Structures are given as C-alpha cells and as structure tokens.
Amino acid sequence: MGQRLRWLTLLLAAEWLPISAAVHTGRGGAVVARLVIAFSAFFLILGHSRVRVVLPQVSLDLQSKPIGWAWLQAHAVALSVFLALSLLPPLQTLSGSPVLWYASGIGAIALAILAFIPPSAASQLVRRTGPSWIFALIAAAAAWRLAAVSWSLWNTTNGRALTTVTFDFIHLLLSIVFPNVVANRAKLSIGTSRFAVQIGDACSGFEGLGLVLIFGLLWLWFFREEIRFPQALWSLPAGLLPMWILNAVRIVLLISIGHFGAERIALGGFHSQAGWIAFSGVTLAYAAALQHFRWFSKTSVRPAAAENRAAVFLVPFMAILAAALLTHAASAGFEWSYPLRFIAACSALWLWRGSYKALNRSLSWTGPVVGVAVAVLWIALERVLHPAADTAMPAALAGATVAARTAWIAVRALAAATTVPIAEELAFRGFLLRRLMAEDFESVEPGRFTWPALLLSSVAFGALHGSRWIAGTLAGLLYGLAMTHKGKLGDAVIAHATTNAILAVYVLLFNRWQLW
Amino acid sequence: MRRLMAVALLTLGFSFALPAPQAPEIDPASGANSLALVAGGLVILRSRVKK
Numbered sequence: 001m002g003q004r005l006r007w008l009t010l011l012l013a014a015e016w017l018p019i020s021a022a023v024h025t026g027r028g029g030a031v032v033a034r035l036v037i038a039f040s041a042f043f044l045i046l047g048h049s050r051v052r053v054v055l056p057q058v059s060l061d062l063q064s065k066p067i068g069w070a071w072l073q074a075h076a077v078a079l080s081v082f083l084a085l086s087l088l089p090p091l092q093t094l095s096g097s098p099v100l101w102y103a104s105g106i107g108a109i110a111l112a113i114l115a116f117i118p119p120s121a122a123s124q125l126v127r128r129t130g131p132s133w134i135f136a137l138i139a140a141a142a143a144w145r146l147a148a149v150s151w152s153l154w155n156t157t158n159g160r161a162l163t164t165v166t167f168d169f170i171h172l173l174l175s176i177v178f179p180n181v182v183a184n185r186a187k188l189s190i191g192t193s194r195f196a197v198q199i200g201d202a203c204s205g206f207e208g209l210g211l212v213l214i215f216g217l218l219w220l221w222f223f224r225e226e227i228r229f230p231q232a233l234w235s236l237p238a239g240l241l242p243m244w245i246l247n248a249v250r251i252v253l254l255i256s257i258g259h260f261g262a263e264r265i266a267l268g269g270f271h272s273q274a275g276w277i278a279f280s281g282v283t284l285a286y287a288a289a290l291q292h293f294r295w296f297s298k299t300s301v302r303p304a305a306a307e308n309r310a311a312v313f314l315v316p317f318m319a320i321l322a323a324a325l326l327t328h329a330a331s332a333g334f335e336w337s338y339p340l341r342f343i344a345a346c347s348a349l350w351l352w353r354g355s356y357k358a359l360n361r362s363l364s365w366t367g368p369v370v371g372v373a374v375a376v377l378w379i380a381l382e383r384v385l386h387p388a389a390d391t392a393m394p395a396a397l398a399g400a401t402v403a404a405r406t407a408w409i410a411v412r413a414l415a416a417a418t419t420v421p422i423a424e425e426l427a428f429r430g431f432l433l434r435r436l437m438a439e440d441f442e443s444v445e446p447g448r449f450t451w452p453a454l455l456l457s458s459v460a461f462g463a464l465h466g467s468r469w470i471a472g473t474l475a476g477l478l479y480g481l482a483m484t485h486k487g488k489l490g491d492a493v494i495a496h497a498t499t500n501a502i503l504a505v506y507v508l509l510f511n512r513w514q515l516w
Numbered sequence: 517m518r519r520l521m522a523v524a525l526l527t528l529g530f531s532f533a534l535p536a537p538q539a540p541e542i543d544p545a546s547g548a549n550s551l552a553l554v555a556g557g558l559v560i561l562r563s564r565v566k567k
C-alpha cells in the first residue's frame with residue numbers, strides 16, 4: 001500500500017509541474033485548488049484514523065493485484081483533455097467547457113488513484129471513512145471563510161488592521177534609526193527624506209505568519225508523541241511573534257539600505273530575499289527549541305559535539321544555499337558577491353575534511369562519460385525549451401573592468417566545476433538517494449538503488465533548478481545511475497563536475513550567459 | 517524522514533496556496549532554496565534525537 005501511494009504521489013507530482021506552468025487561473029482554478037487542498041488535508045487526517053485498522057489487510061490484498069494499466073491509460077486521456085482545455089485562452093473558451101475542464105481535471109486524479117488502488121479496495125477504504133467527508137467538507141468550507149476573514153486583516157482595501165499595526169511598529173523602529181522619519185499613515189507610505197516606500201498588502205507580514213503557523217502546527221502534529229502538551233502550544237505564539245518582528249525589521253533595513261544610496265539593492269535582491277531568510281531562521285529555531293528544551297520535549301538528544309553523519313553530507317550544500325540567499329539579497333540584479341558561495345562551500349568541506357577521507361574516492365571512466373552525456377542533453381534541452389532566453393552577458397559584468405570581470409568569471413567557473421558538484425552530490429546522491437531507502441543511510445551501499453528513491457531524489461534535485469527543472473531532474477537521474485553503476489560516489493561527482501565544466505566553456509565560448 | 521518530508525512538502529504546498537506570493541517582487545525560486553535549507557537543517561536536527 002505504502003509503495004503504491006508513493007508511486008501515485010510521484011506520478012501526480014511529476015505531472016503537476018508542467019500542468020502548473022500551463023494552467024491559468026482565469027476560470028477560478030486558484031479558489032478551487034485551495035478548497036481541494038483544504039478538503040484533502042482534512043479528509044486524510046480524519047479518515048486515516050478510521051481506516052488504520054483495515055490498512056494491513058488492504059495492503060496484503062493489493063500485493064496480488066497488478067497496477068491497472070487500463071485506468072492509467074484513461075488517466076492519460078483525461079489529463080490530455082484537461083491540458084488541451086487549459087491551453088485555450090479564457091475568452092475563446094467554448095461555453096460549457098469550464099465544466100469539462102473541472103471534470104477532466106478531477107477525473108484525471110480519480111483515474112490515477114484507481115490505477116494504483118483498484119475500485120474494490122478504494123471503495124472499501126472510502127466506506128470505512130464513514131462521515132469523515134462531511135466533516136472534512138465543513139472544515140474546508142470553514143477554513144475557506146476564515147481565509148476570507150483573515151484577508152481583511154491585511155488587505156489595504158478591505159480592512160488592513162494587521163497592516164496598520166505593522167506600519168506603526170515600523171514607524172517606531174525607524175524613529176530609533178533616523179531622527180526625521182517621513183510617514184503618511186493614510187497612504188501607508190514611510191521612509192526618510194531620501195528614500196520612502198509604501199507598505200503594501202504583502203508587507204504586513206501575513207505570508208510569513210501563515211507559513212510559520214502552518215509549519216508549527218504540522219510539526220506539533222507529526223511529532224506529537226515526542227512533545228509535551230499543553231505547554232508546547234505556547235511555541236506557536238512564540239514562533240509567530242519573532243516572525244512578525246523580523247518582517248518589520250526587514251522593511252526598516254530595506255529603507256535604511258535605500259537611504260544610504262543602494263536603492264536598487266533595497267528594491268531588488270533584498271526585497272525578494274529577506275522574507276525567505278527570516279522564514280528559514282525562524283522555522284529552524286522553532287524546531288530546534290521544541291527539540292532542545294526539556295519543557296517542550298520528552299526525547300533526549302545527542303551532544304552537539306558528537307559527529308552527525310547527516311551533517312557531513314548536507315552541510316556543504318546547505319552552506320551554498322545559505323550563502324546564495326545572502327548573495328541574492330545583496331544584489332542589485334547581478335550577483336557580484338557570488339564568490340561568497342564558493343568560500344562558504346570550501347569552509348564547510350574543510351570543516352569535515354576528516355570525514356570525507358573515509359569515503360571511497362576511487363574513480364572510473366563512468367563519471368566523465370555520463371558528465372559529457374548530461375552536458376549534451378542540457379544544451380539540447382536548453383535550445384528546445386528556452387529558445388528565446390536572453391543569452392547576453394549581464395550588463396553589470398560587461399560594464400566592469402577587465403580585472404573584475406575576469407576574477408568573477410574565474411571564481412564562478414571554479415565553483416561550478418569543484419565545490420558545487422561535490423556539495424550537491426554529497427547531498428542528493430550520497431545522502432538523499434540512500435536515505436530514501438533506509439533510515440541508516442550509510443548502511444546502503446552506493447551500488448544499490450530503488451527506482452522510487454532514484455526518481456524522488458532526482459525530482460528534488462530538479463526542483464532546485466527553477467525553470468530548468470526538466471534538465472535538472474534528468475541530470476539527477478543520470479548522476480544517480482553513474483554512482484550506482486560501480487558503487488562509487490566519486491563517479492557522480494566527476495560526472496557533475498564534467499557537465500559543469502563543459503557548460504562553463506559553452507557559456508564563455510558561445511555567449512550563452514542564461515546558463516549561469 | 518517521512519514526517520519531515522510531509523512537513524516540508526505541505527509547507528511548500530501552502531506557500532503556493534497563500535495569496536501573498538502573487539506579489540510580483542517576491543521571488544518564488546528563492547522559496548525552493550529556502551525550503552531546501554530548512555529541510556536540510558531539520559534532517560540534521562532530527563538525526564540528533566536518540567531513538
């Protein structure tokens with residue numbers, strides 16, 4: 001049962017990515033999607049407790065039943081109809097097609113479920129959930145209404161209570177930094193004589209508060225057996241308050257950066273990144289506090305000084321991600337501080353250099369061969385999927401002195417061919433691929449793999465490549481196979497390094513700067 | 517790990533369901549980086565728990 005659900009999830013997730021790019025929200029799809037997400041979440045939570053008893057028997061029955069390929073074909077047809085209708089512009093839609101659009105979309109999901117869980121088993125499970133669907137529907141409708149009410153707290157046209165409180169707090173903080181604050185409460189504009197901003201809907205901090213609340217509730221629910229209640233409930237306001245304060249600090253810093261002459265950084269990189277930096281910091285601190293403080297937690301943790309094997313594989317990649325958030329935040333369109341990522345990765349690798357000596361670092365020809373294949377594939381996909389991408393060298397780099405330009409390009413190419421492949425292969429193939437197969441990931445020999453683990457780790461790798469997620473996922477698959485072919489993580493690293501080195505040469509020789 | 521992935525995926529899902537990401541200046545690609553960072557941090561935190 002578990003394996004079938006994983007396949008189903010994988011299929012729907014793989015289909016969702018291209019669909020999300022094609023489907024427009026002109027038919028009110030966003031509202032329906034929110035309702036469906038809320039209903040599904042409530043239904044799964046409420047229904048699971050009722051079907052838990054029969055799950056072992058259903059799982060046993062499923063072992064003798066093959067996957068329903070006919071249902072899967074019907075799913076493909078329904079999905080094709082849904083995609084075809086999605087690609088029609090809303091104004092040219094034939095009357096009645098919204099009904100067909102919804103029917104084909106919901107039908108495609110239902111048919112996919114029936115392919116992996118046959119109708120008899122699905123019917124048995126649904127009947128077992130009893131009236132859960134009614135409660136789930138009521139809860140989803142209530143959540144939907146609650147969302148409309150909460151919208152009025154921060155929407156500038158329908159209420160803005162939260163936005164106004166945030167505005168006043170920003171005013172207070174800004175007054176500490178600058179003697180002459182220019183503020184208009186009616187228009188929600190605030191700043192200094194040199195630089196001012198208008199506090200928009202999203203600036204109320206509502207998004208951050210919502211995400212931290214969701215994260216906190218999920219954490220409390222999933223790890224409820226390790227947590228002491230009711231005192232752990234205090235962690236929710238304790239997590240929300242710093243998030244709201246950090247949002248105000250973010251806007252004060254933004255105004256300060258703009259005031260001191262870096263308007264483009266303030267409104268560019270800093271504006272788009274600071275919220276994510278705050279979210280990352282608060283959620284990690286929240287989880288650490290719930291795990292560390294005995295008042296909250298029933299479990300005991302190993303001392304921080306003890307070697308953490310997961311950290312050995314993950315920290316170099318995390319160092320690059322953390323540095324990337326900072327370098328993006330400090331950029332005004334072009335990332336001059338990119339070398340910080342290289343330094344961060346080198347530092348992390350140096351810190352755990354003793355642990356890497358124990359890894360099998362022997363190499364074979366598999367690495368370079370796969371690396372060349374991935375580079376060819378990447379370039380081919382780029383030409384097919386992004387024919388109109390801007391290939392020119394970024395204006396900031398082109399306008400720099402020769403020394404500055406050469407130094408930046410050298411570090412960028414060096415990082416692409418060394419620290420990036422090492423850090424990413426340690427994280428995705430060394431850790432994630434094997435961790436998806438066993439809790440003690442180091443007990444999984446690098447030569448072994450299962451397709452779900454390989455596919456999931458490759459999709460995760462692809463997801464971090466933004467609009468080039470297809471190329472990223474395929475590259476992840478091939479690097480995974482490079483490692484498992486002869487059981488050497490080093491082959492995956494060399495393959496990745498070869499690809500990145502070829503792409504660097506391609507960027508520089510053929511002026512294809514969109515790949516950097 | 518499953519619970520960790522569920523937390524990360526559901527938070528990611530809700531981040532798209534919230535209205536604020538529609539603000540054009542918010543970079544959604546950075547959300548994936550941020551969530552990967554959080555997920556990695558959580559894995560390291562959880563691996564310190566004595567079973």
